[in-house]
Amino acid sequence: MPEFQFDSFAAFLAMGDYAIYVWPVYILFALFFVTTVLPPILGRRKIIRQLKARLERMESNMAEQGEGN
Amino acid sequence: MWQWLYKLGSPRWFYELGERSLPWLWGATVFLLAVGVVWGLAFAPPDYQMGDNYRIIYMHVPSAGLMKGCFYMMAICSAAVLIWKIKMADIVAKAIAPIGVMATLLMLASGSLWGIPTWGTWWIWDARLTSSLLQFFIYMGIIVLRSAFDSQDSAARACAVLTLVGVVNIPIIEYSVEWWNTLHQGASSLGMRDASANPPEIWIPAFFTGFGFIGLFFIGLILRSQNEILLRERRTQWVRDLVAKETAGA
Amino acid sequence: MTTEATAGLASVMGATIRRELLLAMRSPGDVINPLMFFIISVTLFPLGGGVEDAFLATIAPGVIWVTALLAVMLSLDSLYRADYEDGNLEQLLMSPQPLYFLVLSKVFSHWLMACLPIIVLAPVLALMLKLPAAGIGALVISLALGTPILVLIGAIGMALTVGLSRSGLLLAVLILPLYVPVLIFGTGVVDAAINEMAYAGLLALMGAMLALAISLSPLAIVAALRISVN
Structure with missing residues (x-):
C-alpha cells in the first residue's frame, strides 16, 4: 500500500523546495480542465436560448400569417 | 460494424449517444484524475535524482x-470528411482542435516549469519542446483557416486538406528537429533518462x-x-423538440 | 497508344510552361520582386547585427536560407491569384488532361521564375556575408533541392487561401511551420560543408523529401483548388 511521502503537511506544500515549479503545473492543469469543459457548457445554454428565441419568432410569424388569411 | 459506423455519422444518433455516455464519463474521469493527482503528488515515491520535482x-x-x-484523431476525421463526405466527422474535427491546442500549451508550460530547476532555464531548444511548439503552430493554422471561410462546407474540406498535409509532415518535422537538436547541443531530454532506476510504483x-x-x-x-450539432441541425424537428423540452420549465 | 498519350501529355505540359513564362515576360514584377526582396532582406542583417567577419560567417547560412524561404513564400501570390480572378483556374480544373501534371507544370514554371534567380544570386550574397568558400557550392545545391519543396508545399497553402481576401498573413501561418524541415536540412548541408564534413547523406535526404513532395503535394493542391474554385 502506498504511503504518504511527506513528514508534514507543510513539507507536502513545500514539495522538497520545488513548490514553485510543481504547484503551478497542477494549477495550469486545473485551468486546462476548466477550459476544456466550461466554455462548451456555457455555450450550450446560449445556443438553447438562441434556438428558443428563433422558435418563438417562427411561431409568432406563423400565427400572424394565419390571421392574415 | 458498417451499420454502427453509419449511425455514428448521424448527428442525432451521436448527440443521443453523447447524452447517454456523459454521466459515466464524468464519473470515471473525475475519479481517475482525482486518484492520479493525489497519488502522484503525495503518495508516489520521490525520484532518486530529481526528488519531488519529477511530480510534474x-x-x-x-x-x-x-x-x-488529438492530431491523429483530427486526421482520421479529415480523411472521413474528404473521402466519404461525412458531416459528423467535420463536427468532431472542429471540436477536437481547441482541446489539442490547450493540451499542447499545457505540455509546453509544464515542460518549461520542469526545465527551470533541471536545465536552469525555462526555455531550451530541446527537440521535444521545439517540435511541440511547431505542433502548436500547426494547430493554430487549422483553427485560423477555419475561421477565414464563410462557407461551412468549404471550411470543412479546406481544414481537412490542411490537417492531412500536417499529419504527413509531422514525422518529418520531428525527425528534422531531432537531428538539428543533436547537431547543436547533444540530446537532452526531460525525465525519460534512466527511468528504470526508479521503482515501478x-x-x-x-x-x-x-x-x-x-x-x-x-x-x-x-x-x-x-x-455544434444543435447549431447545424437547428432546422430539424428533433432539435426543435429538444429545445422546447429543455426550456419548458423556464 | 500509351506513347501517343505520353507525347500528348508532354506537349500539354510544355504548352503550360510556355504560357506561364510568356505571362511572366509581360509582368516582370513577378520575377523581379521576389529577387529584390531577397537581396534587400539579406542586406538588412549586417546593418542590424554588425559587420564582423566571424559573426557574419556564423549567421550566413541561416540568413540566406530564411530570406530565400520568405521570398519564395511571398512570391506564391502570383501562382494562382491572377488565374483565380480571370477564371483560368476553373478552366484548368475542367481540363480533360490529368490535373496532376498540369499542376506540376505550373509549379515548375513558378520555380523557374521565382526561385532560379534567387539560387543564381545566392553565392554573391553569401560571399558578401563572408560565408567560407567551402560552403558556396553546398548552398547552391541545397537551395536547388530545397526551393522546389518550398514551392510545392506553399502551393497547397496558396490553393487553400486563393479564394479568400487578405490571405497573405494567413498563408504564412499555414505554411511556415511546414517549411521547418527544409530549412533545417538546407542550413545543415551548408554547415556541414563549412566544417568539411560529408553532406551527401543530407542531400540524399533532401532529395527524398523532394520526391515525396512531387508525388504527394499535387494531390493536395488539386483538392485545395477544387475547394477554392467551387
Missing part, C-alpha cells in the same frame, strides 16, 4: 500524449492521470460536438 511528469506526459492523439499515478486525460478529452469532444 504526471501532467507533462499525458498532455504530450493528448497533443499527439512511480508509474502507477501516470496510468490514472493518463486515462483521466483521455476521459477529459472525450467529455470536451462530446460537449463541443453536441453544441
Whole structure:
C-alpha cells in the first residue's frame, strides 16, 4: 500500500523546495480542465436560448400569417 | 460494424449517444484524475535524482500524449470528411482542435516549469519542446483557416486538406528537429533518462492521470460536438423538440 | 497508344510552361520582386547585427536560407491569384488532361521564375556575408533541392487561401511551420560543408523529401483548388 511521502503537511506544500515549479503545473492543469469543459457548457445554454428565441419568432410569424388569411 | 459506423455519422444518433455516455464519463474521469493527482503528488515515491520535482511528469506526459492523439484523431476525421463526405466527422474535427491546442500549451508550460530547476532555464531548444511548439503552430493554422471561410462546407474540406498535409509532415518535422537538436547541443531530454532506476510504483499515478486525460478529452469532444450539432441541425424537428423540452420549465 | 498519350501529355505540359513564362515576360514584377526582396532582406542583417567577419560567417547560412524561404513564400501570390480572378483556374480544373501534371507544370514554371534567380544570386550574397568558400557550392545545391519543396508545399497553402481576401498573413501561418524541415536540412548541408564534413547523406535526404513532395503535394493542391474554385 502506498504511503504518504511527506513528514508534514507543510513539507507536502513545500514539495522538497520545488513548490514553485510543481504547484503551478497542477494549477495550469486545473485551468486546462476548466477550459476544456466550461466554455462548451456555457455555450450550450446560449445556443438553447438562441434556438428558443428563433422558435418563438417562427411561431409568432406563423400565427400572424394565419390571421392574415 | 458498417451499420454502427453509419449511425455514428448521424448527428442525432451521436448527440443521443453523447447524452447517454456523459454521466459515466464524468464519473470515471473525475475519479481517475482525482486518484492520479493525489497519488502522484503525495503518495508516489520521490525520484532518486530529481526528488519531488519529477511530480510534474504526471501532467507533462499525458498532455504530450493528448497533443499527439488529438492530431491523429483530427486526421482520421479529415480523411472521413474528404473521402466519404461525412458531416459528423467535420463536427468532431472542429471540436477536437481547441482541446489539442490547450493540451499542447499545457505540455509546453509544464515542460518549461520542469526545465527551470533541471536545465536552469525555462526555455531550451530541446527537440521535444521545439517540435511541440511547431505542433502548436500547426494547430493554430487549422483553427485560423477555419475561421477565414464563410462557407461551412468549404471550411470543412479546406481544414481537412490542411490537417492531412500536417499529419504527413509531422514525422518529418520531428525527425528534422531531432537531428538539428543533436547537431547543436547533444540530446537532452526531460525525465525519460534512466527511468528504470526508479521503482515501478512511480508509474502507477501516470496510468490514472493518463486515462483521466483521455476521459477529459472525450467529455470536451462530446460537449463541443453536441453544441455544434444543435447549431447545424437547428432546422430539424428533433432539435426543435429538444429545445422546447429543455426550456419548458423556464 | 500509351506513347501517343505520353507525347500528348508532354506537349500539354510544355504548352503550360510556355504560357506561364510568356505571362511572366509581360509582368516582370513577378520575377523581379521576389529577387529584390531577397537581396534587400539579406542586406538588412549586417546593418542590424554588425559587420564582423566571424559573426557574419556564423549567421550566413541561416540568413540566406530564411530570406530565400520568405521570398519564395511571398512570391506564391502570383501562382494562382491572377488565374483565380480571370477564371483560368476553373478552366484548368475542367481540363480533360490529368490535373496532376498540369499542376506540376505550373509549379515548375513558378520555380523557374521565382526561385532560379534567387539560387543564381545566392553565392554573391553569401560571399558578401563572408560565408567560407567551402560552403558556396553546398548552398547552391541545397537551395536547388530545397526551393522546389518550398514551392510545392506553399502551393497547397496558396490553393487553400486563393479564394479568400487578405490571405497573405494567413498563408504564412499555414505554411511556415511546414517549411521547418527544409530549412533545417538546407542550413545543415551548408554547415556541414563549412566544417568539411560529408553532406551527401543530407542531400540524399533532401532529395527524398523532394520526391515525396512531387508525388504527394499535387494531390493536395488539386483538392485545395477544387475547394477554392467551387
